[in-house]
Amino acid sequence: xxxxxxxxxxxxxxxxxxxxxxxPADEESPAPPGATGLTTCTKxxxxxKTPGKLTIGTDNPAxxxxxxxxxPENGQGFESAVAYAVADRLGYTQGEVTWVRVPFNTAIAPGxxxxxxxINQFSITEDRKQAVDFSGPYYLVxxxxxxxxxxxxxxxxxxxxxxGAKLGAQVGTTSYQAVTDVIKPTGQPQVYNTNDDAKKALxxxxxxxxxxxxxxxxxxxxxxxxxxxxxxxLPQVGVPEQFGLVLDKGSSLTGCxxxxxxxxxxxxxxxxxxxxxxxxxxxxxxLT
Amino acid sequence: MSVSPSPAQLDRIxxxxxQTLLSVLIAAASTLVLGVLLVVAVTGAPGxxxxxxxxxxxxxxxxxxxxxxxxxxxxxxxLFFCAIGALALGLVVALLRTxxxxxxxxxxxxxxxxxxxxxxxxxxxxxxxxxxxxxxLRLQGMPSTLVLGGIALVITYSGxxxxxFRAGIESVHxxxxxxxxxxxxxxxxxxxxxxxxxxxxxxxxxxxxxxxALQKDVGLVSxxxxxxxxxxxxxxxxxxxxxxxxxxxxxxxxxLAAPLIAVTDWVTLRAARRxx
Numbered sequence: 196x197x198x199x200x201x202x203x204x205x206x207x208x209x210x211x212x213x214x215x216x217x218x219p220a221d222e223e224s225p226a227p228p229g230a231t232g233l234t235t236c237t238k239x240x241x242x243x244k245t246p247g248k249l250t251i252g253t254d255n256p257a258x259x260x261x262x263x264x265x266x267p268e269n270g271q272g273f274e275s276a277v278a279y280a281v282a283d284r285l286g287y288t289q290g291e292v293t294w295v296r297v298p299f300n301t302a303i304a305p306g307x308x309x310x311x312x313x314i315n316q317f318s319i320t321e322d323r324k325q326a327v328d329f330s331g332p333y334y335l336v337x338x339x340x341x342x343x344x345x346x347x348x349x350x351x352x353x354x355x356x357x358x359g360a361k362l363g364a365q366v367g368t369t370s371y372q373a374v375t376d377v378i379k380p381t382g383q384p385q386v387y388n389t390n391d392d393a394k395k396a397l398x399x400x401x402x403x404x405x406x407x408x409x410x411x412x413x414x415x416x417x418x419x420x421x422x423x424x425x426x427x428x429l430p431q432v433g434v435p436e437q438f439g440l441v442l443d444k445g446s447s448l449t450g451c452x453x454x455x456x457x458x459x460x461x462x463x464x465x466x467x468x469x470x471x472x473x474x475x476x477x478x479x480x481x482l483t
Numbered sequence: 484m485s486v487s488p489s490p491a492q493l494d495r496i497x498x499x500x501x502q503t504l505l506s507v508l509i510a511a512a513s514t515l516v517l518g519v520l521l522v523v524a525v526t527g528a529p530g531x532x533x534x535x536x537x538x539x540x541x542x543x544x545x546x547x548x549x550x551x552x553x554x555x556x557x558x559x560x561x562l563f564f565c566a567i568g569a570l571a572l573g574l575v576v577a578l579l580r581t582x583x584x585x586x587x588x589x590x591x592x593x594x595x596x597x598x599x600x601x602x603x604x605x606x607x608x609x610x611x612x613x614x615x616x617x618x619x620l621r622l623q624g625m626p627s628t629l630v631l632g633g634i635a636l637v638i639t640y641s642g643x644x645x646x647x648f649r650a651g652i653e654s655v656h657x658x659x660x661x662x663x664x665x666x667x668x669x670x671x672x673x674x675x676x677x678x679x680x681x682x683x684x685x686x687x688x689x690x691x692x693x694x695x696a697l698q699k700d701v702g703l704v705s706x707x708x709x710x711x712x713x714x715x716x717x718x719x720x721x722x723x724x725x726x727x728x729x730x731x732x733x734x735x736x737x738x739l740a741a742p743l744i745a746v747t748d749w750v751t752l753r754a755a756r757r758x759x
Binding site for chain 1: 530533534536537538615618619621628705706707708709710714717718720721722723724725726
């Protein structure tokens with residue numbers, strides 16, 4: 196009786212223990228961050244996804260003015276240009292760079308990454324550093340309110356004048372945080388999956404104003420919105436907001452990538468790229 | 484007068500008791516073994532520490548909870564109104580689709596077209612058209628985004644519910660209709676007093692099942708701006724790059740669904756008992 200039961204149970208037990216045996220083996224532990232000191236940032240030393248190639252991630256679609264025509268591989272647009280400049284510093288030619296499209300949520304998930312670094316207007320914050328590595332900053336960003344010319348807030352000059360307005364922002368952005376932390380509107384802000392949806396709501400009059408970063412504000416009001424105006428830049432609160440490249444937590448490349456970005460900043464290369472691709476992004480009214 | 488059981492009966496009782504005890508022990512042991520193996524497999528995985536930090540961080544959960552709850556309140560309100568609206572509209576469409584007689588052909592055609600279209604059309608697309616498309620017309624008296632989103636949900640779900648109602652209506656045997664009509668009841672009275680009471684009772688479980696599904700889908704209106712529980716979790720996740728808020732929202736959704744699912748089970752059980 197019992198032996199028959201044991202015989203019946205045996206396959207089950209085997210199956211379960213098989214499942215456990217299938218659990219992935221330990222990955223080889225990654226080198227401690229920054230261990231690849233200052234001298235070893237050469238292509239031969241870098242442990243990239245594909246040896247000899249640099250894999251860079253960004254979202255799909257990739258928006259202007261950060262990229263051009265949703266083609267990160269064309270080297271045009273500020274972030275595409277920065278990515279290739281970083282690759283160049285690390286010793287990769289243009290042909291040795293491959294792009295992968297990584298949605299925002301995937302880029303920050305704890306699993307293994309498909310990219311060596313991701314460039315997609317990620318703002319550096321202390322909280323986020325718990326989950327991913329950031330390179331040094333490559334752009335200082337300001338949050339900006341845009342509206343339609345017909346909107347009641349189009350002429351606003353102060354933050355307090357925005358508090359009664361219905362404001363929107365893209366989900367997951369520091370623009371949204373700027374709405375809740377800096378403007379503190381009386382009504383709940385509206386949140387959209389993409390800036391495209393938010394733009395539609397702005398055109399429909401479903402929101403009075405939209406908060407985006409300054410270069411995006413310039414691009415939207417100049418090229419995309421027919422009657423769009425920049426209301427003004429929001430004041431900075433606390434540490435200035437900066438964009439950084441995102442790497443896997445504890446990536447062996449963080450040190451070298453940061454070094455490359457720092458060199459680009461030191462040699463004024465970043466400033467030059469900024470002027471080339473984001474040149475018009477100066478001189479929007481400051482909201483008080 | 485009491486009859487003492489025969490020795491054979493006593494043996495049988497004792498044997499059954501032993502068997503029951505044995506199966507309880509085996510069930511407990513196998514549950515324990517499986518549980519331990521699962522815990523070992525998950526917590527022993529090389530990425531476990533990392534996953535635990537980013538999905539099960541109590542501090543992040545505590546921070547996110549108030550916002551997620553505020554979002555959940557929106558889900559609950561939407562669910563309440565959309566469920567009522569979808570059930571009512573679904574019933575109407577089902578009644579129209581089951582009308583008899585050649586005069587009603589266009590009505591049947593419309594009702595059939597409705598269920599075909601809105602069961603086939605992805606909810607997201609209906610939501611986009613209703614919440615971001617319609618307001619673009621800039622008509623006077625356009626309802627708020629939330630109401631438009633609710634209408635999109637009602638339209639889509641009533642397509643499913645109409646078919647469930649129709650299945651119920653058609654499951655009532657034709658002899659019942661004939662009997663009702665021969666008693667002198669009008670078509671409307673037959674529907675009201677003979678067909679629908681039986682039909683609705685029969686399809687109550689699938690109706691409730693669709694309501695549970697609706698509960699998870701109402702949150703999709705967040706694509707048009709309002710912040711529901713999942714959106715609130717997404718916002719917190721983006722701030723910290725930590726996924727714990729999603730787990731918080733998930734647990735709340737399960738808790739919210741539990742009573743409805745329990746009612747569904749109870750209704751099904753009761754119906755089964757009545758029929759046996």
